[in-house]
Amino acid sequence: MSDKPVADQFELDRPQAGRLSPGSATGPVDQARIEHAVREILIAVGEDPERDGLADTPARVARMYAEQFAGLRQRPEDVLTTVFDSEHDEIVLVRDIEIYSMCEHHLVPFFGKAHIGYIPNEKGEITGLSKLARLADVYARRPQVQERMTCQIADALMRIIEPRGVLVVLECEHLCMSMRGVRKPGAKTVTSAVRGIFRKEARTRAEAMSLLFGNR
Numbered sequence: 001m002s003d004k005p006v007a008d009q010f011e012l013d014r015p016q017a018g019r020l021s022p023g024s025a026t027g028p029v030d031q032a033r034i035e036h037a038v039r040e041i042l043i044a045v046g047e048d049p050e051r052d053g054l055a056d057t058p059a060r061v062a063r064m065y066a067e068q069f070a071g072l073r074q075r076p077e078d079v080l081t082t083v084f085d086s087e088h089d090e091i092v093l094v095r096d097i098e099i100y101s102m103c104e105h106h107l108v109p110f111f112g113k114a115h116i117g118y119i120p121n122e123k124g125e126i127t128g129l130s131k132l133a134r135l136a137d138v139y140a141r142r143p144q145v146q147e148r149m150t151c152q153i154a155d156a157l158m159r160i161i162e163p164r165g166v167l168v169v170l171e172c173e174h175l176c177m178s179m180r181g182v183r184k185p186g187a188k189t190v191t192s193a194v195r196g197i198f199r200k201e202a203r204t205r206a207e208a209m210s211l212l213f214g215n216r
């Protein structure tokens with residue numbers, strides 16, 4: 001092998017690398033490229049990519065990544081589509097939304113629960129409850145760190161449905177901390193992002209937190 005970097009030896013051009021902001025990817029996922037890369041990884045770790053059990057693995061992994069990273073091709077506006085009028089001017093909170101994301105440092109999953117709450121604006125505008133779960137998935141299905149994902153969900157909800165306030169709490173286990181490295185299975189990372197009235201009023205924030213954690 002030559003002294004050139006591995007990517008150059010295999011003549012992989014990198015037309016997009018480093019130039020995309022998350023959510024701005026265009027065109028379909030390049031599955032052929034993923035397949036090529038997975039085959040290379042199998043060879044590199046000392047496996048035979050032609051053997052029976054592995055022959056279809058690169059294509060399977062490519063399909064899996066296309067699904068798991070679909071959020072790179074979605075905008076929050078695509079899923080926060082319904083806004084209803086209501087008389088409601090108190091907290092709306094959907095808790096225990098299951099999420100699966102991928103740690104951007106190790107490309108292994110982190111997973112857990114998202115809790116998303118808001119207080120509607122003066123016009124009483126609310127959105128469909130399922131849309132909050134869809135919003136979480138837009139940001140979960142990207143290479144992520146938990147803190148950024150928490151803020152992205154909160155900021156998108158604030159911007160698009162313009163509520164009086166938003167509160168987002170994520171509780172996740174990171175496989176990069178459980179199965180390898182420091183090996184602490186069961187450790188939960190809790191992150192929160194509060195916006196608007198939840199940030200300004202301690203009482204309102206406390207009410208939401210007791211809805212979330214009060215009866216556990």
Ligand SMILES: Nc1nc2c(ncn2[C@@H]2O[C@H](COP(=O)(O)OP(=O)(O)OP(=O)(O)O)[C@@H](O)[C@H]2O)c(=O)[nH]1
Pocket residue numbers: 103104105144145146147174176177180181182
């Ligand atoms: N803040 C934050 N850190 C994360 C997240 N996911 C993974 N990490 C951490 O990212 C860090 C990467 O550290 P490095 O020292 O570059 O990588 P490493 O040598 O594999 O580190 P170890 O995991 O400690 O073995 C680790 O401490 C991970 O626990 C996340 O969502 N948020």
Ligand SMILES: [Zn+2]
Pocket residue numbers: 103104105106107108174176177
């Ligand atoms: Zn990690």
